[in-house]
Amino acid sequence: MASTNFARHGRSNKLSWRLVIIAGLSLNLAMLTAATPIRAQPLNPVSEVLAKPADGDSMPARESALKLKLAEVNERLLALAKDDSAKPAVADASEWTEYKRLLNLLANAYESHLDALNKLRASRETHLDFQQKTNAWVGFSESPPYSVEFVDDQWKQVRLKDHELESAQLELDTLQSMMETQRKSFQTSAQNLRKASELLEYAGLEQSEREGWLQELNSLRSQQDEARLAALDTAREVLTENLAYRRDERAFLQRKARVASRLSPLSQQERDQQISKLASLRQELDAEIAQTVTHLHARQQQVQQVREQLRLLRERAIEKPAGAGSPDREGAALQQVLETANIEAEAAESNLKTLRLLVQATVARRQFWELLYRIDNAGDLKTLEDISQEIQKGLQNLALWRKYLRSDLDTARSRLDAQDKRLDNWQAEYGDRPLETRKLIAYTRQETMLKRGVAEADELEARLRSLLDSLQSRSEGASFKERLRLFYSSLIELAGQLSDFELLTIEDKIVAEGREIVGKRSVTVxxxxxxxxxxxxGLWLISRLTEFGRSRVKHWQASRASAGLLGLRLFGLTAVVGIVVFALISVHIPLTVFTFLGGTLAIGVGFGAQNILNNFISGMILLMERSIKIGDIVEVEGVLSRVTHIGSRCCQVHRFDGIDMLIPNSSFLEKSVTNWTLSDHTLRCSVSVGTAYDSPPRQAMALVERAAAEHHQVMKNPVPEVYLQEFGADAINLRLDFWIDLHVQPNRYRVMSDVRLHIQELFAQQGIAIAFPQRDVHLDMVSPVKVELARLGSGSRQESEKNPKDT
Structure with a gap:
C-alpha cells in the first residue's frame, strides 16, 4: 500500500504542470462562456452589435450601457421572484421555465461582459506601463561581460515567453471558433424572431395573445445570443491585447538576450568548463546505463526461468492422471509472475533506450557549446550560414526524437492510469496484489525516464532556437562588404553543388586474386x-599542330604531300582517341563507359553521321591510294579545276575561272573523275589550220612546226609534229600536235591561241593564204536565155493573184 501511495504521489507531482494548464484553460473557457453580455433592447444586426469606436473614450460608455441593461434585467428578475403568478396564461410550463432561465443567463452575460471590460482596461494599462518601461531601459545594471549562466537564463526567458505566446494564440483560436458557433446561433435566433414578428402581425384576435408571447420569448432568446456574442467579442479583445502584450514582452526579452550575448561572447575557457560538466554528466549516464543493463538482464533471466517452470508444469499436467488434482491455480500464479517480469523487462528496455538518447543529448549539448563558440568568434557570414544549416538539421532530427519520446510517454501514462485504477478498484480475482504493485512501479519508472527525455529534448530545442536567434541578430547587423562576400561564397558553393550533381553511375569491374569485384563510379556534372x-x-592543340604540318607539307612534292597529309590525318585521329582516354582516366571514369554508351553511339552514327563517316573514309582512301593529290588538275562532271586541299570531309578545288569549289570526298570514288596529272604533268594540244590549194604544203607545214617550236611554253621533247590531215573541199587541212607542261602553264588555251597567232604571222610573211570556204557556180545552157519585158494588165494581175507560183 505504501508503494501505491508513493506511485500516486510521484505521478501527481509529474503531472502537476499539465493539470494546472488544463484547469486554467477550463476556467477561462467557462468564464468566457458565462460572460455573454446582452441587450434588453430589440435585437440589432451583428455588425452593429460588434461595432465599437476605436478610441479609449468608448470604454466608459460601454460600461454605462451594460450597467443600465443589467439593472433592467435584475429588476425583471426581482419582480418575477416576488410575484410567481406573473406567468402568462398562454405560456406552458416549459416555456415559462426557459423564459426565467434566459433572464438569468442574460444577467450573467452582462456581468461577465463588465468583468471582461475591466480586464481589458487593466490589460491596456499594464501594456502601456510595460511599453514605458521598455522605452526607458538602456541596459543591465551590472557591467559586462556577463556569466554564461546569466546569458543562458536570458534566452530561457525568451523560450518560456514563446510557450506563453503559443498558449495565448491557442486560446485565441479556440475563442474565435466559439464566436463562429455563437454567430450562427445568433443568426438562427434572429431569423426565428423575424418569423415570430410576422406571425404576430398577421395573427387574428384569438391567436394574437399566443403569438405575442412567442414573439417575446424569441426576442429574449435573440437578446441572450446577442449578449453572448458581444461578450465573446470583448473577451477576444482581451486575449488580443494580452497576446500583443506578450509579444512585446518577448521582443523586450529577446532584445535583452541579444545585448547580453553580444557583450559577453563565449570564451574558450567557458566553453571548456561547460564541456567538462558534460563529461561528468556523461559518466553519470554511463553508470545509470550499466545499472539499467544489469536490471534488464535480471528481468530477462527471470522471464526465462518462469517460462521454463510453466513448461514443466504443463508437462506434469499432461502426465498426471485425470482427477488427481488440477495445477490451474499454480499455473495462473506463474502466468501472472511471467506477465509482471515481462512488463518490468519492457520498462527496463525502454529506460535503456531513453538513457542512450540522453547520452546522445549530451553529445548534442557539447555541439551546442561548440557552435556557440563559433558564432561568437565567427568572422564572416558564410560561417554563420553554415552553422545555421547545421542547426536546422539538428532541429529536424530533434523533432523526430521528441515525437518518439512523446508517443512513448503517452503510452506509458495510459498504462500507468489503467494500472492505478486497477489497484484502486482491487478485486481478489485479479490475483497477487504485490505483483500488480510491481507493474505500477515499473510504469512509474518508465514514465519518469521518458519525462527526463522529453525535458532534455525541450531544453535542447530551446537552446538551438536561441542559437538561431543569435545568428539572425548577427546577420542583421552585417555590413555590405560582408553580405557581398557571403553572396560570392554562396555562388561558389552553388557551383560546387552543381559540379557534384550525379548524372549516372557506371559499373567498374576488376579482378583481384581470382575474384571479380564490381564497383560503381559516378559521372557528375x-x-x-x-x-x-x-x-x-586537346582539339585546339591538335588543330594547331596539324595546321603547322599542313603549312610545311604544302612545300613538298605532290607525291610526298599526300603521304604527309595521310600522316597528319592518322596523327589527328590517334591524338583524339588519346585525349578521350586521358580525359576519362583523369576524372576516374572507367573505359567501360563505352560499353554503356556503345549502343547509343552506334545508333547515332548509323543514322545521323553516316555521310560524314563516308566522306571521312573516302578521304583516307584518296590519301592512301594517291589517286588525287594536291596540285592535280581534275575534271569532275565537266568542271576542270586544280586540287588545292584534301580535307577530312571534302576536297577544295580551284577552277580556272577563279571560283573555289568544295567537293565531297565520296564524289571522287563514286563518280567518274578525270585526273589530267595522275601520271605526269604534260598535256598534248592540237591546232588545225587550212591552206589554199595553190600554197606549197611542205612550206606551210614547216612554218606551222616553226610557230610551235618558237613558243617558249611548248615542250621541246617530245617535239612538235605537223601532219597533212586531209584534202578538204576548200583547203588543205594541216594538224599541229605539241606538248605543254601544266606546272608551267595550266591554261592550254592560252598556248594554243599564241601558236595560232604566230602561224598567221608566219603565213602572212611568206604569202601563204589561209583558205576559207569558196563555191563556183557553172551554168550549162543549150540555148540563150530569153529575157522579155511586158506590162501587166488587170486581168493578168487577177490571174497572178490567184496563182502566185506561176508569177
Missing part, C-alpha cells in the same frame, strides 16, 4: 565539364 575542357584544349 563536374567530371563532364572537366572532360569537355580537356577535350577542347
Amino acid at each position: 563536374g567530371k563532364v565539364t572537366q572532360i569537355l575542357t580537356i577535350f577542347a584544349l
Whole structure:
C-alpha cells in the first residue's frame, strides 16, 4: 500500500504542470462562456452589435450601457421572484421555465461582459506601463561581460515567453471558433424572431395573445445570443491585447538576450568548463546505463526461468492422471509472475533506450557549446550560414526524437492510469496484489525516464532556437562588404553543388586474386565539364599542330604531300582517341563507359553521321591510294579545276575561272573523275589550220612546226609534229600536235591561241593564204536565155493573184 501511495504521489507531482494548464484553460473557457453580455433592447444586426469606436473614450460608455441593461434585467428578475403568478396564461410550463432561465443567463452575460471590460482596461494599462518601461531601459545594471549562466537564463526567458505566446494564440483560436458557433446561433435566433414578428402581425384576435408571447420569448432568446456574442467579442479583445502584450514582452526579452550575448561572447575557457560538466554528466549516464543493463538482464533471466517452470508444469499436467488434482491455480500464479517480469523487462528496455538518447543529448549539448563558440568568434557570414544549416538539421532530427519520446510517454501514462485504477478498484480475482504493485512501479519508472527525455529534448530545442536567434541578430547587423562576400561564397558553393550533381553511375569491374569485384563510379556534372575542357584544349592543340604540318607539307612534292597529309590525318585521329582516354582516366571514369554508351553511339552514327563517316573514309582512301593529290588538275562532271586541299570531309578545288569549289570526298570514288596529272604533268594540244590549194604544203607545214617550236611554253621533247590531215573541199587541212607542261602553264588555251597567232604571222610573211570556204557556180545552157519585158494588165494581175507560183 505504501508503494501505491508513493506511485500516486510521484505521478501527481509529474503531472502537476499539465493539470494546472488544463484547469486554467477550463476556467477561462467557462468564464468566457458565462460572460455573454446582452441587450434588453430589440435585437440589432451583428455588425452593429460588434461595432465599437476605436478610441479609449468608448470604454466608459460601454460600461454605462451594460450597467443600465443589467439593472433592467435584475429588476425583471426581482419582480418575477416576488410575484410567481406573473406567468402568462398562454405560456406552458416549459416555456415559462426557459423564459426565467434566459433572464438569468442574460444577467450573467452582462456581468461577465463588465468583468471582461475591466480586464481589458487593466490589460491596456499594464501594456502601456510595460511599453514605458521598455522605452526607458538602456541596459543591465551590472557591467559586462556577463556569466554564461546569466546569458543562458536570458534566452530561457525568451523560450518560456514563446510557450506563453503559443498558449495565448491557442486560446485565441479556440475563442474565435466559439464566436463562429455563437454567430450562427445568433443568426438562427434572429431569423426565428423575424418569423415570430410576422406571425404576430398577421395573427387574428384569438391567436394574437399566443403569438405575442412567442414573439417575446424569441426576442429574449435573440437578446441572450446577442449578449453572448458581444461578450465573446470583448473577451477576444482581451486575449488580443494580452497576446500583443506578450509579444512585446518577448521582443523586450529577446532584445535583452541579444545585448547580453553580444557583450559577453563565449570564451574558450567557458566553453571548456561547460564541456567538462558534460563529461561528468556523461559518466553519470554511463553508470545509470550499466545499472539499467544489469536490471534488464535480471528481468530477462527471470522471464526465462518462469517460462521454463510453466513448461514443466504443463508437462506434469499432461502426465498426471485425470482427477488427481488440477495445477490451474499454480499455473495462473506463474502466468501472472511471467506477465509482471515481462512488463518490468519492457520498462527496463525502454529506460535503456531513453538513457542512450540522453547520452546522445549530451553529445548534442557539447555541439551546442561548440557552435556557440563559433558564432561568437565567427568572422564572416558564410560561417554563420553554415552553422545555421547545421542547426536546422539538428532541429529536424530533434523533432523526430521528441515525437518518439512523446508517443512513448503517452503510452506509458495510459498504462500507468489503467494500472492505478486497477489497484484502486482491487478485486481478489485479479490475483497477487504485490505483483500488480510491481507493474505500477515499473510504469512509474518508465514514465519518469521518458519525462527526463522529453525535458532534455525541450531544453535542447530551446537552446538551438536561441542559437538561431543569435545568428539572425548577427546577420542583421552585417555590413555590405560582408553580405557581398557571403553572396560570392554562396555562388561558389552553388557551383560546387552543381559540379557534384550525379548524372549516372557506371559499373567498374576488376579482378583481384581470382575474384571479380564490381564497383560503381559516378559521372557528375563536374567530371563532364572537366572532360569537355580537356577535350577542347586537346582539339585546339591538335588543330594547331596539324595546321603547322599542313603549312610545311604544302612545300613538298605532290607525291610526298599526300603521304604527309595521310600522316597528319592518322596523327589527328590517334591524338583524339588519346585525349578521350586521358580525359576519362583523369576524372576516374572507367573505359567501360563505352560499353554503356556503345549502343547509343552506334545508333547515332548509323543514322545521323553516316555521310560524314563516308566522306571521312573516302578521304583516307584518296590519301592512301594517291589517286588525287594536291596540285592535280581534275575534271569532275565537266568542271576542270586544280586540287588545292584534301580535307577530312571534302576536297577544295580551284577552277580556272577563279571560283573555289568544295567537293565531297565520296564524289571522287563514286563518280567518274578525270585526273589530267595522275601520271605526269604534260598535256598534248592540237591546232588545225587550212591552206589554199595553190600554197606549197611542205612550206606551210614547216612554218606551222616553226610557230610551235618558237613558243617558249611548248615542250621541246617530245617535239612538235605537223601532219597533212586531209584534202578538204576548200583547203588543205594541216594538224599541229605539241606538248605543254601544266606546272608551267595550266591554261592550254592560252598556248594554243599564241601558236595560232604566230602561224598567221608566219603565213602572212611568206604569202601563204589561209583558205576559207569558196563555191563556183557553172551554168550549162543549150540555148540563150530569153529575157522579155511586158506590162501587166488587170486581168493578168487577177490571174497572178490567184496563182502566185506561176508569177
